[in-house]
Amino acid sequence: MPPWLNLANLFTTVRLAMVPFIIRAVLAGRNWHALTLFVLAGATDVLDGAAARRLGQATPGGAYLDPIADKFLLSGVFVALAMAGAVPVWYVVLVFGRDLYILVAALVLMLATPLRRFPPSRWGKASTFFQIATAVAWMTRSAAPAPAVNAAAIALLWISAGLTLCSGIHYTWRGAGLARAH
Numbered sequence: 001m002p003p004w005l006n007l008a009n010l011f012t013t014v015r016l017a018m019v020p021f022i023i024r025a026v027l028a029g030r031n032w033h034a035l036t037l038f039v040l041a042g043a044t045d046v047l048d049g050a051a052a053r054r055l056g057q058a059t060p061g062g063a064y065l066d067p068i069a070d071k072f073l074l075s076g077v078f079v080a081l082a083m084a085g086a087v088p089v090w091y092v093v094l095v096f097g098r099d100l101y102i103l104v105a106a107l108v109l110m111l112a113t114p115l116r117r118f119p120p121s122r123w124g125k126a127s128t129f130f131q132i133a134t135a136v137a138w139m140t141r142s143a144a145p146a147p148a149v150n151a152a153a154i155a156l157l158w159i160s161a162g163l164t165l166c167s168g169i170h171y172t173w174r175g176a177g178l179a180r181a182h
Contacts, residue, residue, distance in 0.1 A: 008057040011048035015041045016069040019076045026080035031143035038139060041073055077135050087138045094161055098168040105175050113182035123167035130160035
């Protein structure tokens with residue numbers, strides 16, 4: 001069996017395959033279904049990491065595919081939530097703008113320097129965590145509207161927006177330092 005064909009990569013592939021179904025459920029207003037699928041997709045993220053570490057199934061392909069699956073999942077959910085009128089469009093623009101900015105900056109660094117690895121920072125990881133929490137909160141808000149859920153969703157949105165901005169600034173600072181070093 002090829003080394004890339006393993007349990008960890010299977011979980012990642014399942015997560016990627018779930019994205020269109022989650023988006024369709026959000027757009028169709030099947031909020032509980034969308035939330036359930038999103039939580040299951042999140043579980044595959046935990047399981048693929050556990051399988052990669054504990055079973056020694058980390059592969060270069062998996063290391064490449066995992067963040068792509070995560071970005072497709074989060075980006076797809078936020079675009080669908082914005083299209084459904086459930087989350088503010090400015091937030092989606094902020095998240096996409098930061099991701100696009102980081103992608104372009106990494107490409108420039110790759111073209112101008114010998115750098116090829118750009119590991120996530122603590123700020124980036126915190127931003128991603130709060131983006132996931134924000135997605136869950138806003139999906140829950142759509143599925144089970146309640147004052148406490150609404151307040152939590154709004155608070156998480158602002159925390160996530162702040163961390164998204166901070167992580168973009170931090171990646172800029174770190175990228176500039178890496179460029180000067182090379």
